[in-house]
Amino acid sequence: MDFDDTLEEASFRAQARTWLTENAPDHEGDHTDDFLDVAKAWQKAKYDAGWACLSWPKEWGGRDATPVEAKIFADEEARYKLPVGPFLIGQGMAAPTMMAYASEEQKARYLPKLASGEEVWCQLFSEPAGGSDLAALRTRSVRDGDDWVVNGQKIWTSGAHYSDLGILVTRSDPSLPKHMGLTYFFLDMRSAGVEVKPIKQISGQSNFNEVYFTDVRIPDNQRLGAVGDGWRVALTTLMNERAAIGGGGGTMNFQTAFDLAGEVDLDGQPAITDRGVRGQLADWYCKEKGLEFTGARSQSALSRGETPGPENSIGKLVAAKQAQDIASFCIELLGMTGVSMDHEELSAYAEAYLGAPGSRIAGGSDEIMLNIIAERVLGLPQDIRVDKGVPFNEVPTGAK
């Protein structure tokens, strides 16, 4: 039991580290105005040097690397805080779906440009009435000659405003039960009738969009999978979701609380001297370390050629709530200083407290995560689905 690379891994890591040292730009990350240009330039640099999409086949711009090699490169790359966000969904979710369902011409046309960062993709699945019930989507597609005509609305689409292409699930037959009348496409985001509107979050940021479709025409050859078989195609996409999206606590971690408790006084003594504070901090440390070492165990499984299981769902569940609690704790320690938002340094806690609810929901709420663990890890029965087998247009929706 150790934290060490195997010989092969160590050699690969050294190679990756050397290349990154020589080539990684010195940049501030995602929070600059030109981050998309920077991200594209960096992706192109990786592509040209053979460090893009490592686990993909070489013919589409990859390197045929093992999963653990891909993880090693990602870990090394992460030290540089480079903007890689715009490609996560395209490379992590759209690409596996295209590999499984697109034609050879389409794969040759789209995958290399995805690998090189020339084209950015987004994912158009969630809808306002859907939420956790993802398959209850209503965006309609109707066949019209060689095209399909799409009307409806999607929501929570990251990067829609700068994406070139999108993957899209639609309802082609509302008279069939929920999972059976869906059809899956990819489309050009600049098609006529596509409108993107940013969503403002509590924190004031806009990380997501609404996307409206008004008589948008999609050629039938951009359909992935059979008509009515969209749910199965979507599952291919979703199986890759947890690999593609992050989660976790962001800036509010144990160290944040530990540092603040060393600075703030309670009754004339640093807060950290108080056993109650120490106990609370120790709880957080144990959870944070527990997640970190769970990650190490997952990576060990990769190293052995095994596939880490759905137990990784615990990460977001634990970290998101903990980040909210740590932010709240820090604000309470600071009192009115903690709720004031005038100074960048001091408003970090309040900003984190405003951002935390989003982390507890985006990518699957706490309740969904618990269901996943209960059903997929522990093998407990699924919830009763009253809509099972019911024609979609007869399922109760609460609409008056």
Place this chain on the structure above:
Amino acid sequence: MDFDDTLEEASFRAQARTWLTENAPDHEGDHTDDFLDVAKAWQKAKYDAGWACLSWPKEWGGRDATPVEAKIFADEEARYKLPVGPFLIGQGMAAPTMMAYASEEQKARYLPKLASGEEVWCQLFSEPAGGSDLAALRTRSVRDGDDWVVNGQKIWTSGAHYSDLGILVTRSDPSLPKHMGLTYFFLDMRSAGVEVKPIKQISGQSNFNEVYFTDVRIPDNQRLGAVGDGWRVALTTLMNERAAIGGGGGTMNFQTAFDLAGEVDLDGQPAITDRGVRGQLADWYCKEKGLEFTGARSQSALSRGETPGPENSIGKLVAAKQAQDIASFCIELLGMTGVSMDHEELSAYAEAYLGAPGSRIAGGSDEIMLNIIAERVLGLPQDIRVDKGVPFNEVPTGAK
């Protein structure tokens, strides 16, 4: 807003207090060998003086008192730690059911002896396979001439071993859906074929029994309500349950933890000086006081002639878990002293920790209490019942 009695209430309280001062025996409560005799003698004394079953009609041994008067007397009586436990179920649950469903002769025969403490009653509802699903009971009753013949098993019956009579729900027709094939009786606990076995709890105590029925004959005139209408009769009993059973934290309360924290050292200082300990204690104080004042609000509703609602379900939910947590906290403060069980004084915490799981389950588990609050107070939908309308003998039971 005050804690004061009205003039009428104050006068009644003074009267009760005077009588109790003059008549209440100086006794140690439920934990003596002859507690049943003591309890019966005390009940008889109350009955003879007109202080038994205050809210009952005078004709059956009561006083026609208002609910608030009954509460005042109970509060005053509670100061004396007298053994009243044996009569709670009979007077609180069996009696209202008898009043609603028994014949006039039966009422005249049984109610006064219940009020005077001459006869003790128990309740025979729960079954091993039932649990929270109370109506899923399997004890069979079959009509045979003027009698019914009963076979089966009941469980969690308090006082079965010293009870004279019992109220009993049986399944008279297993081919009907769950709630529809039940029939309700009362019976002599000394009938042939009734066997009582105590259940040993984790704590080593035996507060409950199993009761086995083997060809027990019950005369049809001891049926309460129509054949097949037993569930409706049982609801009358159960509506009075929460009034009749206690719950709550027992000996492990705020004061217990506060006192111990003043005695035990952490790093050379009394634990109570530590803010973490203080914060924990304050949490418990707030919950305990919140329950106490919720009780005051309920009593105010009684005072105004209103009926307190199911919001009283919060009491057991909060207090039982809190008692477990306080016991655990005290043990942790004491370390090995806390788990040793040699000295009566010091083993109180460990004993309480062993008794706590029972409190969290008996009378309705935490989960059932939450369902009650959600459904009856907040008006949320009931859980989906897959057994609804299904013949009882076709409902899945998990039995192989």
Place this chain on the structure above:
Amino acid sequence: MNFEFSAEQNLLREQAVGFLSDRAPLSVARRVLDGDETHASDVWQEIVNLGWTATAVPESHGGFGFGHLELCVLAEELGRSLAPVPFSSSVYLATEAVAGADSLVRDDWLPRLAVGEVIGCVALYEVTGAPKPDRMKGCTVTDGRLSGRKRWITDGDIADMAVVAARDAVTGDLGLYAVDLGSDGVGRFTVETIDPTRNHADLSFDNVPASPLMTSTGEAGGLRRLLDRAAVLFAFEQLGGAEASLNMARDYALGRYAFGRPIAGYQAIKHKLARMYVAIQLARSNCYYGAWALATDAPELPLAAATARVSASQAYRECTEENIQIHGGMGFTWEFDCHLFYRRAKLLSVNLGGEYDWKHQLISCIEADQAA
């Protein structure tokens, strides 16, 4: 036993609910959140016209002479509506501080506060942490003139007068002083907080006339008493907000369908809502305890205030966090109203000192009681 509000008090509540739901629905709070207003001056003027600011002021000073239970009723409803008005600063704090003062200063300010001619606030904070005497060293009074700086003053951006905790330059005693904020030498610096529906400012004083509100003995006690009394009213605001959050969550869960049925039917949501209800019930009962102690000026006030305050802060936090959670994705959008309560909950939790400090006070009260 009569541990409930009276019929008359509940009538006042009905009137308050009617007025606030008509004139100060959440859209008013949102108007202030999204716009440039410091507060809803229109709603404030109507509240003044209704006489709410005069509720507990003696008739001798132009008030209605009701007790503080009526203020508790109004506080709960104001908390529920999130009305962006300076009621807490002007009524629970400034008016209360002035009402307890020597007659000359009281007679000067109290009638004007009662009729809403002026808006008051209280200036306590100088540094990080709860507003305790040992953290108040930077404001001093010399010959009736105040100098120094106070921070994070709720309604400090709009108030006409402030009650300032400051030290006598000679004796070092801490006292409360009334200051006309229209005076020369007063500087205001707007401060942004987590809850933009309530305005905040730092105030600086350069040799500004200041009238003492309390005699020099027991001033720290006077501050403590002011905070304890206000804490009960703040707790009622928190209670109202918590209950509004629960109701909002419940309504959403009943109307939002997933897998063909309302999400309110899933135990994860049912039990979450039930736990919110439990927290609110406990907080409500403890708030009534605080109200009783406030109204009767009982010796238990410090303990009752702490109990009410801790319960209400906890309930408000739980209910606002879970209200967002139950709303799912919609819950963390700016467009939905969940975050208005989430912001207010955090502001109220730390104002007058945070949960940790109130818990500390609570146990200290019990220690003192049981030692006596």
Place this chain on the structure above:
Amino acid sequence: MNFEFSAEQNLLREQAVGFLSDRAPLSVARRVLDGDETHASDVWQEIVNLGWTATAVPESHGGFGFGHLELCVLAEELGRSLAPVPFSSSVYLATEAVAGADSLVRDDWLPRLAVGEVIGCVALYEVTGAPKPDRMKGCTVTDGRLSGRKRWITDGDIADMAVVAARDAVTGDLGLYAVDLGSDGVGRFTVETIDPTRNHADLSFDNVPASPLMTSTGEAGGLRRLLDRAAVLFAFEQLGGAEASLNMARDYALGRYAFGRPIAGYQAIKHKLARMYVAIQLARSNCYYGAWALATDAPELPLAAATARVSASQAYRECTEENIQIHGGMGFTWEFDCHLFYRRAKLLSVNLGGEYDWKHQLISCIEADQAA
């Protein structure tokens, strides 16, 4: 990255699982609970025959010379089975203490402990609270002879030798001493605890021969190190017990029907089980951290031990409390096995010092690290 047990270690685990499920199922723990035995001497003898007591003892002293990872594997499985044997006292504590001693004393005891010829225990407690040096004042050694009294000694009722923390009567230095419990002057007083499947006793010493196990410098450090190393192994026992409780709860919930379906299908139960799983996963990962630090004798050991220990104590408590809760009425009967784990969880949680003390140590380690 290889942060898992090796194939060989997992093979050992399979053997342990096979042996324990065959020879030490829960019925053995129940036999001891309900009967008069101090421990399952038959199972202990078989464990000795399997050589488990010799696992980490060097070959030079009659052991197998495996590392401590193998002990972690055995500890987890022993914790899962609740085998009522003195493995933790004799192996994690006594053997470890002796193995670190001066050669003469080590050569005397270590081979006998390794082959199970003697059972060892450790005597630390004198008064309430965690086993810290400042609470150890009542046992002194004068001219190689020990006098005083020690309390709550796990396996003190059956052990043949004890490692005793005592002070040099002259210097006052705290040290660890090996004592033959067959000596004259040793008194034993059986103590009942919350977990009757493990025997406990107080031991009194009246001028009993005692051999020093550590040199006089850094003895408190030696005690700390012994506790840290044992804590990792205790954490694995807790982990095994927690997982056994989860599995028991899961199986019961799948087989128990209410309202026509398994209670495992209701979200209240599903999510409770999922949270138990999460607690166990976190504890497991932290236990591995502890195992790594133990096996490599890393400087992080005190921090890693505290992290493993706190996580494992919390997970075991949650899983045992909720296992009973999920079993409903059956859960709190003597007849069902839930309480065996519930009892053991509380015993292990306070043994070697409770959760509060380990949390304190955890943060102290980080303070020291970050100050350096």
